[in-house]
Amino acid sequence: MQIRRWNKDAMTGGLGITPGLDVLSLVIMCWALAPVDIFLRWLRVYKEAEEARRRNADTDNSLDGIK
Secondary structure (H helix, E strand, O other): OHHHHHHHHHOOOOOOOOHHHHHHHHHHHHHHHHHHHHHHHHHHHHHHHHHHHHHHHHHHHHHHHHO
């Protein structure tokens, strides 16, 4: 009975009885995941720019045949 009550009181936070551990894990994960996020965002922007360049090149080529 005592263990159940301790679990109920202690496990109310995200990671348990030490709320500082939540902040520490957030800071560690932030530094680890930020470069991944920036890299994936850069890939998406580069891909969109490449698609726009291809579309622009296709429209330029189709207009050359009209002239």
